[in-house]
Amino acid sequence: MADTHAGNSALSGKVLSHAIWAEDGRELAQFYAAALGTQVSEPYLDEDGNPAAFPVWVGDMMYVFWSATTFKAPTWPRDELAFHMDVSFDDIEAAEKRLLELGATKPAHQPGGDHWTVLLDPSGQPFCISGSR
Structure with a gap:
């Protein structure tokens, strides 16, 4: 079947933001803002009129951290993940140390070998860190 939308610039888009839910959106926004230097x-x-979503801009990308009263962190690695973030750093060892100081934890299950390290953010959601490529 032919793609009837090929070449139609009116249908091309650009991702503006990613929304991430947590029990405390402000706390999670502060964690990622500190981790990403913003x-x-x-x-x-x-x-x-109550603060409910906390935006963090990284370049042209916005991450919005929502406070959700029904949020429940996944039990990783048992639960499948709807999404996760991969974050790269020039100095991976210093970054891991700083992220742990900011409130991340490091689970025992580490499937990335020498390629990446899995950490859990303060809301309990996994994210991966690796060196810059």
């Missing part, structure tokens, strides 16, 4: 921007308010 700051948390002004929060988005819920319908009652």
Whole structure:
């Protein structure tokens, strides 16, 4: 079947943001902002005027950390993940040390060998770190 949308620039898009849920969106935004060398921007308010979502800009990409009252961290590696982040650093050893100081934890299960290290962010969600390629 032919792609009827091929070459149609009106249908090309660019990812603007990624939304990540946690029990405490502000706490998770502060963790990732510190990890990525940036700051948390002004929060988005819920319908009652309370801060509910906390944006963190990294270049042209925005990560929005939402506070979700029903959030439950996955039991990794048993549970399948809907998503995870991979973050690279020039000095992977220094980065791992700093991330652990910021509140990440390092699970025993490490499937990446010498290629990457799995950490759990303060909300309990896995993310991977590796050296810059």
